[in-house]
Each structure stands twice: as C-alpha cells, then as structure tokens.
Amino acid sequence: MNHETMDIIEDVISQGIWDWLEFNSASDSLYFEFFNLKLSSNLILEPSSYDGELTIRFGEGAYLAVYYNDKDDLGFLNLDDEALEKVFNENIQLSEIYPYFFRDLAQKVGDFKFQDYDFLKSLDFQFENKKVLLGKPYINNEFDFLLAFTVDNIALVAGGNLINFFNDSESLSDEDIKKASNNWMVYYLKYWLNKGTPNEYKKDFLCEENPLK
Numbered sequence: 001m002n003h004e005t006m007d008i009i010e011d012v013i014s015q016g017i018w019d020w021l022e023f024n025s026a027s028d029s030l031y032f033e034f035f036n037l038k039l040s041s042n043l044i045l046e047p048s049s050y051d052g053e054l055t056i057r058f059g060e061g062a063y064l065a066v067y068y069n070d071k072d073d074l075g076f077l078n079l080d081d082e083a084l085e086k087v088f089n090e091n092i093q094l095s096e097i098y099p100y101f102f103r104d105l106a107q108k109v110g111d112f113k114f115q116d117y118d119f120l121k122s123l124d125f126q127f128e129n130k131k132v133l134l135g136k137p138y139i140n141n142e143f144d145f146l147l148a149f150t151v152d153n154i155a156l157v158a159g160g161n162l163i164n165f166f167n168d169s170e171s172l173s174d175e176d177i178k179k180a181s182n183n184w185m186v187y188y189l190k191y192w193l194n195k196g197t198p199n200e201y202k203k204d205f206l207c208e209e210n211p212l213k
Contacts (some may be wrong), residue, residue, distance in 0.1 A: 001145070001163055004054065005174045008115040008181045009165075012037040013054070014112040015209075018151055020055070023134050025099040030062035030069055030134060030158055031055055032147075034109065036206055039180040040187050041167065045196040052206070053167055054186075056147070058160030063135030067127035075152065076105055087131065094133040110150035122150050123155050135159075172196060188212075 012033050020033030032057045040052065068074055071088055079087065079094075086092045094101060113119045124130070141158030150156075165172040167180070191201050192212035 001165075002174050005177050008177055009054070009056075010112050010114060012039055012181065013109055013149070016052075016109050018107045018109050018149075020102075020104060022102045023062065023095065025134070028059055028062050030160065031057040031065055032156075032158070033063065038184045038188070038206065039167070039177070041180055055166040057059075057164040057166065058145065058158055059164070060070050060149075060161035061135060061143065061159070063132070063159040064156075065130055065137075065138075065157045066186075067123045067130045067157070069113045069153065073152070076103065076107060076151075076154075078103060087133075092180070095135075107151035113147070114150040115146055116148065120146070120157065121155070123148065127155060147178045150197040 013102045016034045016037045018032065019035055020031065022031040022188070023029065025112070033053065037052045037054055039054060066074065071084070074084075074088075083094075083097050086097060089092050111119065144161040145163040146159045148155060148157045165177060167176075172180070188207055188210070189212070191204055191207045194200050
C-alpha cells in the first residue's frame with residue numbers, strides 16, 4: 001500500500017459509515033467494512049449497489065484495541081453481561097471468549113488515520129480507558145500497518161504486518177483504489193451537471209451532502 005492509497009482511503013472513509021467488525025483468532029484476521037464512500041467501479045453510469053464499500057483486512061499479528069471513557073460507550077459490541085464482566089473487570093481479551101467474533105454496525109466515522117503516531121498518542125489524552133480486544137499490546141511501532149479512527153464516543157486502533165483491501169469480495173490494488181476514487185469524482189460531477197435536466201440521476205445522499213461549489 002503506497003502513500004497515495006493511504007491518503008485516498010483516509011479521505012473517503014473519514015466521511016463514511018463503519019458497518020462491520022469481524023475477527024478470527026484461528027486465521028489471525030481482523031476485518032473492518034465501511035460504506036457510503038466516494039469510490040465507484042463504474043465510470044459512466046450511476047454506481048451499482050455494492051459501490052462505495054471497502055473492506056480492510058489485517059493479518060500476521062492482527063491487533064485491535066478500543067479507547068473509551070465509559071463502558072456504556074461500548075454498546076456497539078453487544079456483549080452479554082457475563083462477557084462484559086470478563087473483558088472489562090477480569091482483564092480477559094475479547095478474543096479469548098470469542099475466537100470468532102462478528103458484529104453488524106452503523107457508526108459514522110470521524111477521524112481516520114493510517115500510520116499517524118501523533119494521532120495515536122493523542123488518544124491517550126482524549127480517553128480515560130483502553131482495552132486490547134485482540135492480539136498483543138502495541139509497543140514501539142511494531143506493526144507494519146497501523147490504523148486509528150474515531151466513531152461516536154470511542155476510538156479503534158488496529159494493526160498487523162499484512163493489510164488487504166476488498167470491494168464486493170474482490171481484492172483491490174493501489175491502482176484499483178485510485179481508479180475507483182477517480183471514477184467517483186467523474187460520477188459526482190455528472191450528478192451535479194445533470195441536476196435539473198431530463199438526464200438527472202436518482203437522488204444520491206452522498207452527493208447531496210457534498211454540493212458542487
């Protein structure tokens with residue numbers, strides 16, 4: 001993954017929705033899925049239903065931690081009382097209770113950063129608590145790939161020595177992501193240029209949230 005890809009993904013996901021968390025201890029995999037993104041595989045017509053989605057997978061030492069102030073902020077994990085007690089009072093990792101874990105979500109993303117260690121350090125001042133849910137604690141920049149992002153009243157930090165990107169189960173290269181970003185911008189311009197004409201596109205809320213100036 002090159003720096004241009006990182007910049008594109010930071011930009012598109014920082015205005016997107018986090019809708020999926022999954023990890024599998026047996027396969028050493030951690031997945032995040034985001035949607036409502038400025039990405040499109042289609043250059044000419046309106047984006048298809050799966051456009052605007054991106055899945056990020058971490059492997060080879062996958063790590064996940066959550067930063068929070070109050071346990072009530074962790075409702076997105078949807079844990080039962082017994083699991084909640086073990087994870088947050090008995091210092092047990094979530095992956096020890098659930099070697100395979102999956103949750104559907106609908107969380108608006110705030111800040112989203114790759115390899116930003118200053119942002120990572122700032123989380124220690126923004127939040128009172130930190131809990132490692134999967135993998136070994138982060139020490140001295142030991143991951144090749146590091147991700148940190150905020151949603152609502154929490155922050156998530158993920159890491160690993162392998163990272164992959166997918167769209168509709170298809171692996172994406174750096175060039176694929178650049179093309180999908182460029183395609184969306186072409187679509188966005190056509191959306192507004194055709195606004196109020198016989199060729200007007202159907203209403204797109206992401207475009208409406210970003211009016212053409």
